Every structure is written in structure tokens, then in C-alpha cells.
Amino acid sequence: EAQVTQNPRYLITVTGKKLTVTCSQNMNHEYMSWYRQDPGLGLRQIYYSMNVEVTDKGDVPEGYKVSRKEKRNFPLILESPSPNQTSLYFCASSLDGTGWLFGPGTRLTVL
Amino acid sequence: QKEVEQNSGPLSVPEGAIASLNCTYSDRVSQSFFWYRQYSGKSPELIMSIYSNGDKEDGRFTAQLNKASQYVSLLIRDSQPSDSATYLCAGRNTGGFKTIFGAGTRLFVKA
Numbered sequence: 001e002a003q004v005t006q007n008p009r010y011l012i013t014v015t016g017k018k019l020t021v022t023c024s025q026n027m028n029h030e031y032m033s034w035y036r037q038d039p040g041l042g043l044r045q046i047y048y049s050m051n052v053e054v055t056d057k058g059d060v061p062e063g064y065k066v067s068r069k070e071k072r073n074f075p076l077i078l079e080s081p082s083p084n085q086t087s088l089y090f091c092a093s094s095l096d097g098t099g100w101l102f103g104p105g106t107r108l109t110v111l
Numbered sequence: 112q113k114e115v116e117q118n119s120g121p122l123s124v125p126e127g128a129i130a131s132l133n134c135t136y137s138d139r140v141s142q143s144f145f146w147y148r149q150y151s152g153k154s155p156e157l158i159m160s161i162y163s164n165g166d167k168e169d170g171r172f173t174a175q176l177n178k179a180s181q182y183v184s185l186l187i188r189d190s191q192p193s194d195s196a197t198y199l200c201a202g203r204n205t206g207g208f209k210t211i212f213g214a215g216t217r218l219f220v221k222a
């Protein structure tokens with residue numbers, strides 16, 4: 001089954017404690033992306049990747065890091081999380097960077 | 112002006128009626144447009160894409176693009192209670208690979 005998986009699905013952490021949210025896709029898609037979704041603001045793109053070792057900033061990259069060392073994986077790293085990063089995060093992949101297939105989401109709370 | 116703008120709703124229609132969802136976009140957004148459906152607590156799901164001026168039909172869904180007016184719409188014919196969801200309009204940024212989402216319109220279909 002074609003899918004994007006994310007882990008963990010739920011995470012509660014404290015300010016400043018580094019965390020990583022993993023993302024993996026099994027469709028051999030070139031493009032992958034991270035979004036955050038906040039009430040009233042919709043989905044905002046954090047980072048995207050066009051291929052292995054090729055990444056670029058989206059609209060809200062501050063406070064986040066990504067890496068694309070393998071085609072199937074695209075982890076999101078928060079080096080020093082802050083409460084304003086409390087959000088619902090979605091990883092997504094795409095064959096050509098147009099329509100995206102989304103993962104199930106990770107709900108992050110930073111205290 | 113927001114890059115992709117939607118009325119947040121809620122839009123309420125009776126079962127069997129046509130639901131009309133609208134979206135406007137700025138010059139920063141390209142000619143590629145997408146509609147996603149998001150059920151409460153779930154991830155967005157791509158339902159339609161449209162790239163050229165005019166109408167595109169897929170089952171009960173019709174997407175319409177008017178480049179001169181910078182306007183995209185989604186019509187849902189014979190609306191069903193199962194169509195009740197938030198509908199997200201998205202466009203690709205001009206000359207790039209970013210996907211920019213509107214905040215979404217909540218649709219309620221009353222049985």
C-alpha cells in the first residue's frame with residue numbers, strides 16, 4: 001500500500017529538548033515536504049526536498065532542520081523546541097512536486 | 112492580500128444540493144491549483160487538480176479556474192453528508208516548488 005508514515009503520532013515535550021519526527025514514504029517519490037497546520041492559518045510549508053541531499057526552505061523554516069540522506073526518509077528536527085512550535089505536523093511526498101500525499105500527522109505539544 | 116484566500120465558512124447545504132467552494136489567489140501563486148479534502152482529525156487528501164483555464168470534471172466534482180480573475184472554485188454536485196469536511200485550496204508558487212494553501216472552508220451537508 002502506498003503510504004507516508006510518521007512517528008511519533010503524538011509527542012509532548014519541554015522547551016529546549018531536541019526532538020526528531022521521522023517520515024518515510026514507500027512510493028519512490030522524488031519530492032518530500034513538511035507542513036505545520038494551525039487553526040486559522042491553514043497548512044504552511046516548513047521545508048521541502050526535491051531529491052536526495054536537495055532541500056529548500058518553505059514559508060516557515062525558522063527553528064526547524066531537515067535532512068534527506070535517503071530517498072525514502074525525510075526527518076524533521078527541532079533543535080530547541082519552543083511553545084510556539086506546538087502544532088500539528090504533516091509530512092508529505094509527491095512524484096513531481098504538485099499533488100501531495102500526506103502522512104497521518106504528528107501532534108506536538110511543547111510546554 | 113493573502114496568497115491563497117478562502118472563506119472559512121462554515122458553508123451549509125442540504126443533501127442533494129450543489130456545494131460551491133471558492134478561492135482567490137495572488138500573483139505570487141502559479142497556474143497549478145489543487146483542492147484537498149480534510150476530514151476532522153485526518154490528513155488532507157488530494158481530490159482535484161487543475162492547470163488550465165476552464166472546467167475539469169471528475170465524478171461529482173468540478174474544478175473551475177479563471178486566470179483573469181485569479182479565481183478557483185470547486186463544485187460538488189449531489190452533496191452527501193459524507194462530503195462534510197474542510198476543503199483546502201492550494202496553488203504552486205510562481206517559478207518554484209512551494210505549495211501554498213488557503214486556510215480552508217468548512218462544509219456541512221445536512222441530511
